[in-house]
Each structure stands twice: as C-alpha cells, then as structure tokens.
Amino acid sequence: MTQLPEEIRCQGLGVSEGIVIGQVLRMHDGTDPVYRWKIGRDKLEEELQRFRTAAQGASRQVLLLKEKAEQRFGKDHAYIFDAHLLLLEDKKLVSDIENYITTAQVNAEWAVKVVGDRLLYLYSQIKDEYLRERSADVDDVMQRLLIALSGGVPQDRSLSEDAVIVAQDLLPSAVANLDLEHARALATDSGGWTSHTAILARGVGIPAVVGLRDFFRLTRTGDRIIVDSSRNQVILHPSSDTLEQYAAETATYSNRRLASQTSETGPVRTTDGVELTLRANVEVPSEFEGVEKYGASGVGLYRSEFLLSRRGGLVSEAEQVEAYQKIARVAGAEGAVIRLFDLGGDNLGEQFQDGEKNPALGLRAIRFVLANEEIMRGQVRAILRAGADGNLKIVLPMVADPSDVKRARKIIDEEAAKLKAAGEPFGVVSVGAMIEVPSAVVLADNIARAVDFFELGTNDLVQYTLAVDRGNDEVAGWFRTLHPAVLRSINLSLQAATRAGIPAIVCGEMASTPAYVALLVGLGATQLSMTPSSIPRVRQTIAAIDSKNAKQIAAECLACDTADDVEELVRRRFIQYWPALFNSSNLPAFREN
Amino acid sequence: MIERTFTITGRLGLHARAAAKLVRLTSEFQSDISLRRLDGSLTADAKSILSVLMLAASRGTELQACVEGVDEELAMNAIAELFADGFGEFEAEPSL
DSSP states (O other): OOOOOOOEEEEOEEEEOOEEEEEEEEEOTTSOOOOOOBOOGGGHHHHHHHHHHHHHHHHHHHHHHHHHHHHHHOHHHHHHHHHHHHHHHOHHHHHHHHHHHHHHTBOHHHHHHHHHHHHHHHHHTOSSHHHHHTHHHHHHHHHHHHHHHHTTOOSOOOOOSOEEEEESOOOHHHHHHSOGGGEEEEEESSOOTTSHHHHHHHHHTOOEEEOOSSOGGGOOTTOEEEEEGGGTEEEESOOHHHHHHHHHHHHHHHHHHHHHHSOOOSOEEOTTOOEEEEEEEEOSGGGHHHHHHTTOSSEEEEETTHHHHTTTSOOOHHHHHHHHHHHHHHHGGGOEEEEOOOOBGGGSOGGGOOOOSOGGGSSBHHHHHHHTHHHHHHHHHHHHHHGGGSOEEEEETTOOSHHHHHHHHHHHHHHHHHHHHTTOOOOOOEEEEEEOSHHHHHTHHHHHTTOSEEEEOHHHHHHHHHTOOTTOGGGGGGOOTTOHHHHHHHHHHHHHHHHHTOOEEEOSGGGGSHHHHHHHHHTTOOEEEEOGGGHHHHHHHHHHOOHHHHHHHHHHHHTOSSHHHHHHHHHHHHHHHOTTTOOTTSOGGGTTO | OEEEEEEOOSTTOSOHHHHHHHHHHHTTSSSEEEEEETTSSOEEETTOHHHHHTTOOOTTOEEEEEEESTTHHHHHHHHHHHHHTGGGOOSOOOOO
C-alpha cells in the first residue's frame, strides 16, 4: 500500500495506570464492538465462504428493502438501495475484504471493519460536504455486513488479546456491554478523572487515557497504538524506535505490576500506627475477582444499578437474589454494602420517563425508589433473602435528611416482617446513608442518629456541593475535588459519624488516589472503599505516611480560601514530608498548574 | 478507444444514487470504462460504485470518460445520454 503513516502523539489524561501496545478497535456509540480472531491457514477458505454467504444475505435484505421502497415511494427513491446493493457487489470492496482476511488471517468481521474504516477515512477527506456525508451509505452497508456475519458466529474461538478500544465517549450502557475481559486499554476523546470510563477502567485494572479531544477521527480499526497512562498520552502509528522503547518499558512495567499485585490483605497501618480498612467498590462482574486478588476487606460499595443497565430495564427479584448472593460470596466474612438503585427514571426506559428538565436534581436515587415503591420493595426483599447466608448491608443513595431514612427503614422493616411471617429465610441487614448532598452534610448529626453507618460518595459530594456537572466540559474548571468546601463537608460528616459512634466509609474516587488518600487520613477517615486495582497503591501510600503530619496538613487545608490554595499547599507539604511518595508528576488533579 | 469530457451539473454532484445509475449502465457493456477528474489525477473504474464515489465529483466537476472495447460506441452514447439527462434527477431537495 502507501507509505507508513507518521507517528501521532496525542495528550490526554491518564486515569487508569499502565502501558499497553495494541491495535485500535474503534467503537461508535450504540454499536457492538467487533473483535479480532486469528484464523488458521486451514480455516481461511471457510472464513471466506462465511463472508460470501453473509454478503449474499445482506444483498438479499437490501433487495427486499429496495422493492418495498419502490412500492411505497416510487422508483427514484429506491435508487439509494441500488447504491447499497452495488456496494455489496462491488468487486473492489469484496476483493479488499477477502484479501484482508487471507493476508492478515483474521475473521471476516474484523476485515469488514478494517476495510470499512479505511473507506470512511477516505470519505472524511472529501471536501464537498454533501458527498462527504454520504459516508453514511458506506457505514450502513458495513453495519449490514456485520449484522449478517453475526448470524452464524461460532462460539468457540479465542479472542485476540490486543484490542484497544477507542471512542469519542463511552456511554455507561455501552461500557456495560463491553467485553472488558478482552479489552487491553481504553482511549476516549471526552471524559475526566471521575468519568464512567475512568472508574471502570480502574476497576478492571486496564490502562485508560481520556480527554483526548480530537483523537477518535484520526484512528482506524486495526491501527497500531500505544496507550501510556503514565505520560498521559496515546501514540498512533508508533515508529519502530518508539515501539522498541515501549516494548522494553512494558516488560519492566508488567513485572512491577505483578509485584504490586501480590499484596497482603487485611487492615493497613500508617507509620505511627493508625489503622485503616480498605474495601472494594464493584459494579461489573469482571471486577469481582479483584476483591480477593487485591486483598480487599469485603465490598464497601456495590453499585446495583449495573443489574439494570446491562439489560436496559428491570430485573426480577429472583435474579437479584442470585446477584446479591454472588456478591456476598465474593465479599466473604467482611460483607458487602449494596447501594439501592442509584438512578432516575431516564435509566429505566419509556415507562418511567417524564423528561425531567433537571434530572440531577430530580426524581432519582432514594427519591426514585421511594416513589416507585414496588421496585424498592423487590430490591429490599432480594437483599434480605440473599442476606440469609451472607453478610449484606444496605446503603441509601442521595439521602437529603432523616425523613428519607425513616421512610426507607419502614419499608425495609415491613419487608423483613413479611418474610418472617412467611417463614422464609432472610438476614437482618444494617442500613446506612450515602452522604453526598449538602443538606445531608449540614444535617449529618441528625442523620447519623437514624442509621448504622455512613458512606461518603465523594464524586457526587463534589458535584452537588460545588453545583458543577462533572460530565460538562464547559465547567470542568469548576470541578475541584480539593475545594475547601468539599474538604470541610467531608470533615463535618466524619466528625458527625464519630460523635454518633458509627463507622464511615469514604467510597468515592478520592479514596483511590494516593494524594487524596493522605488528606483523607488527615481528616480522620479510617475506612476507604475503592476500585479493587487501586488497593495495592493506596495500601503502599498509607503504610508510608504518618497520621500526625497528615492531620496537620488537613487542618491547614480546611482553613484555606480557595481550591488553588489547597492544591498549592498539598503540593508543597506532601513533597516536603513524603518525598519518597510524591513528586509533581504523580498528583493527577494538579496537572493544569 | 473513445474519450469524451462531461461536466457534472446536478446540484448534489455525482452522489450515491447518480453513481448507482451510472454503474448499472456501464455494467451492461463489455468495454472497459473509466472516469478521470480533469483537475487531478483521480481515475475511477466506472463499473465500481466505490471507485466512482471516491471521485467526489461535486457540481461543476469535469470528468473525462474513456471507453475501450467492442461496444465502445454504444457505451459512450449511453453515458452521454445519462449525463445529458442529468441522471434523470429532478432538482428537488434530497430526501435521503
């Protein structure tokens, strides 16, 4: 073909540690990802045949569409399907795909994707806007081929292991459908440290660089790519020099990773003997094995709404019981905290959609389940029943004041009483409140008297305290985790829990980041819950700091006027007290400075 | 071999529907038929829709048709007719 494309480096934000060399797998929103399989030489003819059969099937479909369109709209409008038909029969297109299958020895889907992406790329270079937009026709035909191919996919193939998923944005529902076991890394145009992509990537323990702005359009499926989270960058079409350098680096890196994975378990102590418990936040099943692997003391937060997002609707009580039993088994003796569905009607399909103008302040989380009591009762029953042979707790999301807790408790007590009356086995579960909105912080003492424990959801706490949407790039500059208002809110909540004699678990993304962890220790946190793969790093951090200095720094931060002042202070003090742990490059929130 | 130059007059250029008509037509003949942009080096196989679409021939683009084979005259006449007819398109808003 043509000469080798030039190496392109693109800067973003590394949000999940690691370096990976792989192949681009482009993902458009809403379409299923295509994976690459190796096809043995002896199976190539079979694969070619599979492609031809699919192409014939796709042609037949288009022909039917064409006939329908002719009847309904007249011959002239049906010509567009003629174009699709001609594309499916195009000698050049067909031979390009067949050649790719044969020379690269890959499955037909991958070949269709690679050849299709190349075409779409050529289209994107066309100057005339109308003609350029006709790439939709090519896209349509490629999708049709992929769908035709998915009809008879044999199940016993092993997936290629170097897929790097590249997307403009990964919607939670798309992420839920991803086969994360076989993705090596993620790279997205949008997103930040607390985006869903980032959280899941850390959870599964694969590298991710987000906020690449305009990277997606430069890529084609099958392109070679390096994702280097430590340098906040991705490299497309790396030169042979770059590849060599990275091959050496990944070799040492994976050794290091292995060493940090074989970590100890149980609580960890600061150098001056303050004990902290580290738990795991989990959502998707692929994160479960991390609980034991990274030595978590049980599950501090199970985001149950995953059960819904995966299926795009409600899930039966029996299925929930099974899911919660599984979580209980994964968590072991330390138990698991299950958060009631933390979502709004917009997540549950049309029957619940009322098109709220302001969903973040609308009927969601505890409000939604209280308003849809049957959903809540079903989930509560499932948790109680699963609690019969496991240690489970319930945490109520987005509690605003004690009345939310009282209403929820009443329902939980009633369901327990019904199960008891029916003679069904169930477990008594304790009930906690998520502290994540300002009113809950202000009334923390009052809420503390009504619950068995607190959980501090720092992501939402930042968002609601500062009134900043974390998904909105326009106000990204106002989303400051180290804002004095946020730190004081955490401080107030932790103090209220101590006064009431109940435990408090800090479970937002703050708990995953060494720099924030040191501050949380200073603020008096003794229980942290985080994405499993972060545990070894957090454990190392805690074991290397002393609570006395951490407390002093935290006190200074609480007295600051602005987030800038806090960040500056943290930077100075951390490097001063713990030079072995911190330097200016490993404090992710401060990169703008 | 016969060569002849045509200008794209349709408002939307040689888009998918027009290209489909052209390819359907050229495929009826045995001759080899190519289209070349006069303003550049791009040449397309007129029997491949992919190839024709990649010409990105917008309104006003001049294309040189080159036909070679046993039925070259018949083919060229048919092509000329299609161009003269504006690909049988009405200048209506595109519906697709």
